[in-house]
Amino acid sequence: MKTERLTKKELAKAVNWIKDGEVVAFPTETVYGLGADATNEEAVQKIFQAKGRPADNPLIIHVASVEQAEQYVTCFPEEAKRVVSNFWPGACTLVLNKKGDIASSVTADLNTIAIRMPNHPLALELIEQAGVPLAAPSANSSGKPSPTTADHVYKDLNGKIRGIIDGGATGVGLESTVLDMTDPKKPTILRPGGVTSEQLETVLGKVYHEKTSDSELFAPKSPGMKYRHYSPDKPVYILPENLEQAEKLIGALEDKKECVGLLVSEDTFESLGSLSSNHFLLGRKGYPEEAANRLYEGLRKLDESDATVILAEAYDKTGIGRAYMNRLEKAAEWLK
Numbered sequence: 001m002k003t004e005r006l007t008k009k010e011l012a013k014a015v016n017w018i019k020d021g022e023v024v025a026f027p028t029e030t031v032y033g034l035g036a037d038a039t040n041e042e043a044v045q046k047i048f049q050a051k052g053r054p055a056d057n058p059l060i061i062h063v064a065s066v067e068q069a070e071q072y073v074t075c076f077p078e079e080a081k082r083v084v085s086n087f088w089p090g091a092c093t094l095v096l097n098k099k100g101d102i103a104s105s106v107t108a109d110l111n112t113i114a115i116r117m118p119n120h121p122l123a124l125e126l127i128e129q130a131g132v133p134l135a136a137p138s139a140n141s142s143g144k145p146s147p148t149t150a151d152h153v154y155k156d157l158n159g160k161i162r163g164i165i166d167g168g169a170t171g172v173g174l175e176s177t178v179l180d181m182t183d184p185k186k187p188t189i190l191r192p193g194g195v196t197s198e199q200l201e202t203v204l205g206k207v208y209h210e211k212t213s214d215s216e217l218f219a220p221k222s223p224g225m226k227y228r229h230y231s232p233d234k235p236v237y238i239l240p241e242n243l244e245q246a247e248k249l250i251g252a253l254e255d256k257k258e259c260v261g262l263l264v265s266e267d268t269f270e271s272l273g274s275l276s277s278n279h280f281l282l283g284r285k286g287y288p289e290e291a292a293n294r295l296y297e298g299l300r301k302l303d304e305s306d307a308t309v310i311l312a313e314a315y316d317k318t319g320i321g322r323a324y325m326n327r328l329e330k331a332a333e334w335l336k
Protein backbone atom coordinates (compact mmCIF):
# COMPACT_ATOMS: atom_id res chain seq x y z
CA MET A 1 0.00 0.00 0.00
CA LYS A 2 1.25 3.48 -0.84
CA THR A 3 1.28 5.76 2.20
CA GLU A 4 0.25 9.29 1.16
CA ARG A 5 1.50 12.32 3.05
CA LEU A 6 -1.12 15.06 3.36
CA THR A 7 -0.90 18.74 4.24
CA LYS A 8 -3.55 20.20 6.52
CA LYS A 9 -5.38 21.56 3.44
CA GLU A 10 -5.96 17.96 2.30
CA LEU A 11 -7.78 16.91 5.47
CA ALA A 12 -10.91 15.97 3.48
CA LYS A 13 -9.01 13.04 1.94
CA ALA A 14 -8.18 11.71 5.39
CA VAL A 15 -11.81 12.07 6.46
CA ASN A 16 -12.88 9.92 3.50
CA TRP A 17 -10.27 7.28 4.28
CA ILE A 18 -11.50 7.05 7.87
CA LYS A 19 -15.09 6.68 6.59
CA ASP A 20 -13.87 3.93 4.23
CA GLY A 21 -12.36 1.98 7.15
CA GLU A 22 -8.71 2.88 6.50
CA VAL A 23 -6.11 3.99 9.07
CA VAL A 24 -4.56 7.45 9.02
CA ALA A 25 -1.86 8.99 11.22
CA PHE A 26 -2.67 12.46 12.55
CA PRO A 27 -1.00 14.99 14.84
CA THR A 28 -2.15 15.59 18.41
CA GLU A 29 -0.58 17.77 21.08
CA THR A 30 1.05 14.72 22.73
CA VAL A 31 2.43 12.46 19.94
CA TYR A 32 1.16 11.43 16.48
CA GLY A 33 -1.81 9.05 16.68
CA LEU A 34 -2.79 6.22 14.34
CA GLY A 35 -6.52 6.63 13.89
CA ALA A 36 -9.36 4.44 12.68
CA ASP A 37 -13.15 4.50 13.11
CA ALA A 38 -13.60 3.11 16.65
CA THR A 39 -17.02 1.70 15.73
CA ASN A 40 -15.64 -0.40 12.83
CA GLU A 41 -14.02 -3.68 13.96
CA GLU A 42 -12.24 -4.30 10.66
CA ALA A 43 -10.76 -0.80 10.62
CA VAL A 44 -9.53 -1.14 14.22
CA GLN A 45 -7.88 -4.47 13.38
CA LYS A 46 -5.77 -2.61 10.79
CA ILE A 47 -4.27 -0.47 13.59
CA PHE A 48 -3.09 -3.57 15.49
CA GLN A 49 -1.67 -5.04 12.26
CA ALA A 50 0.18 -1.90 11.14
CA LYS A 51 1.80 -1.39 14.54
CA GLY A 52 2.33 -5.05 15.43
CA ARG A 53 0.51 -4.25 18.68
CA PRO A 54 -0.49 -7.09 21.04
CA ALA A 55 -4.26 -7.61 20.96
CA ASP A 56 -4.57 -7.43 24.76
CA ASN A 57 -3.35 -3.81 24.85
CA PRO A 58 -6.48 -1.66 24.48
CA LEU A 59 -6.74 1.65 22.61
CA ILE A 60 -7.78 5.13 23.64
CA ILE A 61 -10.76 6.59 21.79
CA HIS A 62 -10.46 10.22 20.74
CA VAL A 63 -13.53 12.45 20.73
CA ALA A 64 -14.23 16.01 19.60
CA SER A 65 -16.52 16.98 22.51
CA VAL A 66 -17.61 15.99 26.01
CA GLU A 67 -21.09 15.15 24.62
CA GLN A 68 -19.51 12.64 22.25
CA ALA A 69 -17.59 11.06 25.16
CA GLU A 70 -20.82 10.70 27.15
CA GLN A 71 -22.25 8.39 24.48
CA TYR A 72 -19.69 5.73 25.34
CA VAL A 73 -19.72 5.62 29.17
CA THR A 74 -22.39 4.34 31.56
CA CYS A 75 -21.86 7.28 33.88
CA PHE A 76 -19.78 10.43 33.87
CA PRO A 77 -19.18 11.09 37.58
CA GLU A 78 -19.01 14.65 38.91
CA GLU A 79 -15.26 14.22 39.64
CA ALA A 80 -14.61 13.23 36.02
CA LYS A 81 -16.57 16.30 34.86
CA ARG A 82 -14.26 18.45 36.97
CA VAL A 83 -11.21 16.92 35.27
CA VAL A 84 -12.75 17.42 31.86
CA SER A 85 -13.73 21.05 32.44
CA ASN A 86 -10.17 21.84 33.57
CA PHE A 87 -8.06 19.67 31.27
CA TRP A 88 -10.03 18.95 28.07
CA PRO A 89 -9.16 19.35 25.34
CA GLY A 90 -5.82 18.08 26.62
CA ALA A 91 -3.42 15.30 27.54
CA CYS A 92 -5.60 13.51 30.10
CA THR A 93 -7.33 10.23 29.21
CA LEU A 94 -10.18 9.05 31.44
CA VAL A 95 -10.93 5.37 32.04
CA LEU A 96 -14.66 4.89 32.75
CA ASN A 97 -17.23 2.08 32.46
CA LYS A 98 -18.10 1.55 28.82
CA LYS A 99 -21.35 1.39 26.89
CA GLY A 100 -22.45 1.78 23.29
CA ASP A 101 -21.31 0.89 19.85
CA ILE A 102 -17.52 0.49 20.03
CA ALA A 103 -15.52 -2.27 18.25
CA SER A 104 -14.71 -4.93 20.85
CA SER A 105 -10.96 -5.02 20.10
CA VAL A 106 -10.68 -1.33 21.09
CA THR A 107 -11.21 -2.23 24.73
CA ALA A 108 -9.57 -5.70 24.59
CA ASP A 109 -12.51 -7.33 26.41
CA LEU A 110 -12.41 -4.93 29.38
CA ASN A 111 -15.63 -3.43 30.81
CA THR A 112 -13.98 -0.06 30.74
CA ILE A 113 -13.04 2.40 28.01
CA ALA A 114 -10.26 5.00 27.79
CA ILE A 115 -11.34 8.37 26.29
CA ARG A 116 -9.77 11.72 25.63
CA MET A 117 -10.35 14.92 23.66
CA PRO A 118 -7.04 15.96 22.08
CA ASN A 119 -5.96 19.60 22.06
CA HIS A 120 -5.02 19.92 18.41
CA PRO A 121 -7.11 21.69 15.73
CA LEU A 122 -6.36 19.09 13.00
CA ALA A 123 -7.20 16.15 15.28
CA LEU A 124 -10.47 17.77 16.37
CA GLU A 125 -11.45 18.63 12.80
CA LEU A 126 -10.70 15.09 11.63
CA ILE A 127 -12.84 13.52 14.37
CA GLU A 128 -15.67 15.99 13.89
CA GLN A 129 -15.82 15.56 10.12
CA ALA A 130 -15.52 11.78 10.29
CA GLY A 131 -18.50 11.85 12.67
CA VAL A 132 -17.17 8.93 14.75
CA PRO A 133 -14.72 8.60 17.64
CA LEU A 134 -11.24 7.57 16.51
CA ALA A 135 -9.43 4.70 18.19
CA ALA A 136 -5.83 5.85 18.16
CA PRO A 137 -2.64 4.58 19.77
CA SER A 138 0.69 6.28 19.06
CA ALA A 139 1.64 5.99 15.36
CA ASN A 140 4.89 4.04 15.82
CA SER A 141 5.82 0.37 15.39
CA SER A 142 4.96 -1.34 18.66
CA GLY A 143 7.82 -1.07 21.18
CA LYS A 144 9.61 1.80 19.42
CA PRO A 145 9.73 5.42 20.65
CA SER A 146 6.50 7.26 19.89
CA PRO A 147 6.52 9.65 16.90
CA THR A 148 6.66 13.39 17.47
CA THR A 149 6.93 14.32 13.76
CA ALA A 150 5.32 13.08 10.53
CA ASP A 151 8.77 11.86 9.42
CA HIS A 152 8.97 9.52 12.43
CA VAL A 153 5.60 8.03 11.45
CA TYR A 154 6.70 7.64 7.84
CA LYS A 155 9.89 5.81 8.84
CA ASP A 156 7.99 3.32 11.00
CA LEU A 157 4.79 2.78 9.01
CA ASN A 158 5.43 3.62 5.34
CA GLY A 159 3.57 1.07 3.22
CA LYS A 160 1.42 -0.11 6.14
CA ILE A 161 -1.11 2.72 6.47
CA ARG A 162 -3.22 4.79 4.04
CA GLY A 163 -1.87 8.21 4.96
CA ILE A 164 -0.26 10.71 7.33
CA ILE A 165 -1.52 14.23 8.02
CA ASP A 166 1.54 16.41 8.58
CA GLY A 167 0.90 18.97 11.31
CA GLY A 168 4.51 19.68 12.25
CA ALA A 169 6.19 18.66 15.50
CA THR A 170 3.98 17.85 18.50
CA GLY A 171 4.01 20.10 21.57
CA VAL A 172 4.04 17.93 24.72
CA GLY A 173 6.13 15.15 23.18
CA LEU A 174 4.96 12.39 25.58
CA GLU A 175 1.64 10.53 25.66
CA SER A 176 -1.40 11.49 27.71
CA THR A 177 -1.91 10.74 31.39
CA VAL A 178 -4.24 7.74 31.79
CA LEU A 179 -6.50 8.35 34.81
CA ASP A 180 -8.79 5.58 36.08
CA MET A 181 -12.01 7.15 37.36
CA THR A 182 -14.14 4.00 37.59
CA ASP A 183 -14.03 4.59 41.35
CA PRO A 184 -14.46 8.39 41.40
CA LYS A 185 -13.47 8.54 45.08
CA LYS A 186 -10.10 6.96 44.25
CA PRO A 187 -8.79 8.55 41.03
CA THR A 188 -5.74 6.51 40.02
CA ILE A 189 -3.06 7.36 37.48
CA LEU A 190 -2.35 4.23 35.41
CA ARG A 191 0.21 6.02 33.25
CA PRO A 192 1.78 9.41 34.01
CA GLY A 193 1.71 11.83 31.07
CA GLY A 194 1.11 15.34 29.79
CA VAL A 195 -1.21 16.43 32.63
CA THR A 196 0.70 16.03 35.91
CA SER A 197 -0.58 14.53 39.17
CA GLU A 198 0.07 17.91 40.82
CA GLN A 199 -2.31 19.54 38.30
CA LEU A 200 -4.95 16.83 38.80
CA GLU A 201 -4.73 17.19 42.59
CA THR A 202 -5.72 20.84 42.33
CA VAL A 203 -9.18 19.73 41.17
CA LEU A 204 -9.50 16.23 42.69
CA GLY A 205 -7.67 16.27 46.01
CA LYS A 206 -5.58 13.13 46.51
CA VAL A 207 -4.67 11.21 43.35
CA TYR A 208 -3.28 7.66 43.54
CA HIS A 209 -0.61 5.97 41.42
CA GLU A 210 -0.95 2.43 40.10
CA LYS A 211 2.17 0.35 40.68
CA THR A 212 3.82 -0.84 37.49
CA SER A 213 5.26 -4.29 36.88
CA ASP A 214 7.19 -5.86 34.04
CA SER A 215 5.92 -9.33 34.76
CA GLU A 216 3.90 -10.91 31.97
CA LEU A 217 2.02 -12.84 34.66
CA PHE A 218 0.84 -9.73 36.39
CA ALA A 219 -2.60 -8.61 35.19
CA PRO A 220 -2.36 -4.84 35.46
CA LYS A 221 -5.32 -2.49 35.22
CA SER A 222 -3.71 -0.77 32.26
CA PRO A 223 -2.57 -3.68 30.11
CA GLY A 224 -0.06 -1.52 28.24
CA MET A 225 2.01 -1.26 31.41
CA LYS A 226 3.41 -4.76 31.19
CA TYR A 227 5.15 -4.30 27.84
CA ARG A 228 8.66 -3.04 27.21
CA HIS A 229 8.14 0.21 25.42
CA TYR A 230 9.49 3.37 23.86
CA SER A 231 12.77 1.68 23.10
CA PRO A 232 15.22 2.15 20.19
CA ASP A 233 17.23 -0.77 18.76
CA LYS A 234 20.46 0.17 20.55
CA PRO A 235 20.91 -0.43 24.28
CA VAL A 236 19.89 2.55 26.43
CA TYR A 237 21.14 3.22 29.97
CA ILE A 238 20.23 5.92 32.48
CA LEU A 239 23.22 7.89 33.79
CA PRO A 240 23.74 8.11 37.54
CA GLU A 241 23.04 11.63 38.83
CA ASN A 242 26.52 11.91 40.34
CA LEU A 243 28.59 13.33 37.47
CA GLU A 244 31.92 11.97 38.68
CA GLN A 245 30.46 8.49 38.78
CA ALA A 246 28.87 9.04 35.36
CA GLU A 247 32.20 10.11 33.91
CA LYS A 248 33.90 7.01 35.29
CA LEU A 249 31.27 4.68 33.82
CA ILE A 250 31.45 6.42 30.43
CA GLY A 251 35.23 5.99 30.49
CA ALA A 252 34.82 2.28 31.21
CA LEU A 253 32.47 1.90 28.23
CA GLU A 254 34.91 3.68 25.94
CA ASP A 255 37.72 1.42 27.15
CA LYS A 256 35.56 -1.43 25.85
CA LYS A 257 35.48 0.36 22.46
CA GLU A 258 31.83 1.34 22.83
CA CYS A 259 30.79 4.51 21.02
CA VAL A 260 28.77 6.52 23.52
CA GLY A 261 25.75 8.66 22.48
CA LEU A 262 24.71 11.20 25.11
CA LEU A 263 21.08 12.25 25.60
CA VAL A 264 21.54 14.94 28.25
CA SER A 265 20.71 18.52 29.25
CA GLU A 266 22.88 21.39 28.00
CA ASP A 267 24.32 21.78 31.51
CA THR A 268 25.30 18.13 31.86
CA PHE A 269 26.73 18.17 28.34
CA GLU A 270 29.06 20.99 29.34
CA SER A 271 30.41 18.77 32.11
CA LEU A 272 30.55 15.51 30.12
CA GLY A 273 30.32 16.60 26.49
CA SER A 274 33.95 16.32 25.53
CA LEU A 275 33.59 12.61 26.19
CA SER A 276 31.29 12.03 23.26
CA SER A 277 30.94 13.08 19.65
CA ASN A 278 27.35 11.79 19.40
CA HIS A 279 24.86 13.74 21.42
CA PHE A 280 21.32 15.11 21.47
CA LEU A 281 20.47 17.89 23.91
CA LEU A 282 17.34 17.73 26.05
CA GLY A 283 17.22 21.45 26.83
CA ARG A 284 18.03 23.16 30.10
CA LYS A 285 18.60 21.17 33.28
CA GLY A 286 15.67 21.69 35.65
CA TYR A 287 13.17 22.10 32.77
CA PRO A 288 11.61 18.63 32.44
CA GLU A 289 9.00 19.89 29.96
CA GLU A 290 11.85 20.52 27.50
CA ALA A 291 13.24 17.02 28.09
CA ALA A 292 9.76 15.49 27.70
CA ASN A 293 9.37 17.29 24.38
CA ARG A 294 12.72 16.02 23.04
CA LEU A 295 13.10 12.54 24.54
CA TYR A 296 11.65 10.48 21.66
CA GLU A 297 13.32 12.58 18.95
CA GLY A 298 16.64 12.15 20.78
CA LEU A 299 16.25 8.38 21.14
CA ARG A 300 15.49 8.11 17.42
CA LYS A 301 18.36 10.40 16.35
CA LEU A 302 20.94 8.56 18.46
CA ASP A 303 19.61 5.22 17.25
CA GLU A 304 20.47 6.40 13.71
CA SER A 305 23.91 7.77 14.76
CA ASP A 306 27.28 5.99 15.09
CA ALA A 307 26.68 5.44 18.79
CA THR A 308 26.67 1.81 19.91
CA VAL A 309 25.17 2.65 23.30
CA ILE A 310 22.84 5.49 24.36
CA LEU A 311 23.21 7.12 27.79
CA ALA A 312 20.30 9.29 28.97
CA GLU A 313 20.01 11.77 31.80
CA ALA A 314 17.65 11.23 34.75
CA TYR A 315 15.26 14.01 35.84
CA ASP A 316 13.41 14.50 39.13
CA LYS A 317 10.13 12.60 39.22
CA THR A 318 8.02 15.70 39.84
CA GLY A 319 5.66 17.45 37.41
CA ILE A 320 6.13 16.13 33.89
CA GLY A 321 9.50 14.72 35.06
CA ARG A 322 7.49 11.76 36.37
CA ALA A 323 6.21 10.94 32.86
CA TYR A 324 9.67 11.47 31.35
CA MET A 325 11.21 9.01 33.84
CA ASN A 326 8.35 6.53 33.38
CA ARG A 327 9.11 6.33 29.63
CA LEU A 328 12.87 6.30 30.13
CA GLU A 329 12.74 3.51 32.72
CA LYS A 330 10.65 1.43 30.28
CA ALA A 331 13.23 1.95 27.52
CA ALA A 332 16.36 1.64 29.65
CA GLU A 333 18.21 0.28 32.66
CA TRP A 334 20.29 2.29 35.12
CA LEU A 335 24.00 2.33 34.26
CA LYS A 336 26.00 0.61 37.03
Ligand code: AMP
Pocket residue numbers: 057058059060095107110112113114136137138175176178190191221222223224225
Ligand atom coordinates in the same frame (compact mmCIF):
# COMPACT_ATOMS: atom_id res chain seq x y z
P1 AMP B 1 -1.14 4.19 23.59
O1 AMP B 1 -2.36 4.05 22.78
O2 AMP B 1 0.03 3.49 23.01
O3 AMP B 1 -0.88 5.63 23.98
O4 AMP B 1 -1.47 3.46 24.96
C1 AMP B 1 -2.74 3.57 25.56
C2 AMP B 1 -2.62 3.23 27.02
O5 AMP B 1 -3.93 3.30 27.61
C3 AMP B 1 -2.08 1.83 27.25
O6 AMP B 1 -1.21 1.85 28.36
C4 AMP B 1 -3.36 1.06 27.54
O7 AMP B 1 -3.11 -0.10 28.29
C5 AMP B 1 -4.20 2.08 28.27
N1 AMP B 1 -5.62 1.78 28.19
C6 AMP B 1 -6.39 1.84 27.09
N2 AMP B 1 -7.66 1.45 27.39
C7 AMP B 1 -7.69 1.17 28.70
C8 AMP B 1 -8.70 0.71 29.61
N3 AMP B 1 -9.95 0.49 29.22
N4 AMP B 1 -8.35 0.51 30.89
C9 AMP B 1 -7.08 0.74 31.30
N5 AMP B 1 -6.08 1.16 30.50
C10 AMP B 1 -6.38 1.38 29.22
Ligand code: MG
Pocket residue numbers: 137138146
Ligand atom coordinates in the same frame (compact mmCIF):
# COMPACT_ATOMS: atom_id res chain seq x y z
MG1 MG C 1 2.05 3.88 22.28
